[in-house]
Amino acid sequence: MKKLSCFILLIFFLLVGGSHTLANSNQMIIINKNTNQLAYYNQGKLEKTFKVATGRQNSYTPEGKFKIVNKIKNRPYYKQNIPGGHPSNPLGDRWLGINARGTYGTTYAIHGNNNPKSIGTYASAGCIRMYNDEIRWLFDRVAVNTPVIITTSKQSLHQIALANGYAFESKVNKLSVSKSSPQPTNASVSVSASVSSGSNTLYKFMVHDGKKWSTIRDFSSTNKVNWQPKSAGNYKLKVQVKNKNSKRKFEDERVLNYTVYQPAKANSLAVNKVSPQPSNTTINLTAQSNNNTNNQFKFSFFDGKKWVDIQKYSSNNKATWKPTKAGNYQVRVQVKNKHSKKSFDSERIINYTVFNEAKINTLSFNHATPQPINKDITITAQSNDNSNNRFRFLVFDGQKWVTIQDFSTKRTVSWKPAKAGAYQIKVQGKHRNSKKAFDHEKVMTYNVFHEATLSDISLNPVSPQPTDTNITITAQSNDNSNNHFKFLIFDGQKWVTIQDFSSKRSTSWKPLNAGDYQIKVQVKHKHSKKNFDHEQIISYTVYDPAKIVAFNMDRESPQFINNEIHFTVNSHDPSNHLYRFSIFDGSSWDVVQDYSPNNNYRWVPISEGTYTIKSEVKHKNSTHPFDDSEEIIFTIE
Structure with missing residues (x-):
């Protein structure tokens, strides 16, 4: 119970x-x-x-x-x-x-x-x-x-x-496009979505054209779709997501705005003056497009090398162009919608010819005037239109004009003057279609000279000489009146300029230090562009005069006869000095040891008396009897 x-x-x-x-x-x-x-x-x-x-x-x-x-x-x-x-x-x-x-x-x-x-x-x-x-x-x-x-x-x-098949709710994380807004019509745009949560997600893509929503693609497991708008306008793009087992219409959605514009199209480009025209003519350009209100216009021309802007992008569909150079030009208008990210949406190009009479702009030389004789000189002309102009070259030698190259397309010619002088160089130019003898000419002066050469360098006094000697250096050249001279000294370490280039052919030099010097003379013509045309180098020796530092003896005065007395002379440069010893006996001087490298003398007096012992010293290069001397009084008992 x-x-x-x-x-x-x-x-x-x-x-x-x-x-x-x-x-x-x-x-x-x-x-x-x-x-x-x-x-x-x-x-x-x-x-x-x-x-x-x-x-x-x-x-x-x-x-x-x-x-x-x-x-x-x-x-x-x-x-x-x-x-x-x-x-x-x-x-x-x-x-x-x-x-x-x-x-x-x-x-x-x-x-x-x-x-x-x-x-x-x-x-x-x-x-x-x-x-x-x-x-x-x-x-x-x-x-x-x-x-x-x-x-x-x-x-x-x-x-x-x-x-176990649980259907997680899908949440949109991001709705993105492959091409950022705005874009032109017919642009292929990839629209993609990602979810922050959910499983077995289905995606539905829709677009609103300002009037109604249209499905681009109904719910599917693919999270992206391609969209190609055919008409301009302000659109809304929408993605809806849900789990594939969801009974709801959608679980989440995301919307973004997107602008589509009509690309600009250039319909025509017109000029107020038909081609060809001379340079510096003012030409008015006018462009027409499919929508002048929303489009922008850019005008430019191509000169054969590059495109040059006449007028940058603006809402103005007119521009003014004034070509300053002759040539076969291309004139262009580029148009784009004000929303366009492209450099241009459409363009239209016309050909336009501009011409000039020949004009010589420059006459140049590969070696600037003046130059020495027999120099290969290249003469070059530049004109306003090298490709269409013709050139003739002439030289005036002081007596007559000589044609060195008649009219041709060549803008350069070689000339090798064999004589010195002041020349006139002329180039004449004319357009290939010109009926004139020439359209324009340019004349320049060109000087030709003989290069300087040295014929002799003289020194007074000649080498060697002691320090503090005034030495005059004199140069001779092939044309002393038109040449310039430069004098330099090398002291064993560096070259020192003692007189820079001038018309002076001589200079003074007073060496203060002994040494083996080199004397250089450089010469150049007054018109020469070189550092120098010619140079010569000669050697010159300068020495220090010998000087006695000490005159010593090994025995003090007085001494007895037959005692050997040793005399020694010391100088500042014994390796380059010569020594001489003399004795005065009261009546005459007697050279007891002539000049030699030996700086000592041994004397054995045989007679009593008062003697004068003299030492003399000179440099081995010295031309003097002696450079220095010193005497000692000595008594013999």
């Missing part, structure tokens, strides 16, 4: 106490026994995760895909006759029954507990325990027939949900 009563009570709770909320097709519960976590998914996203307790042994809590089949508040715990909702009831006060292992929500469930410390552990007989406040929150939201996935997995909750 007691068992029958329990059964009747269970049926009562199932039919009366249970909740029969219709299942939400986008709800799912996942329980991972590996981590003891419960995840609740709703409307395509994870709403909340909870800690749970599962079976004390792995087999206690069934694994598989189940459903919530009933919802019961305050279910009694029949084994111990504990009323529903009682604090000691191990089921808590909420029961979400699942149809596991052939049961129908009566054996296995997600429910509350009376032992909060067990949550997060393996503690139950097979059910899934939750904290009481958390099961109440879940109970109020989960619907009957909601899928329940119980597993033991190392995968994330998200991966488990995907593997």
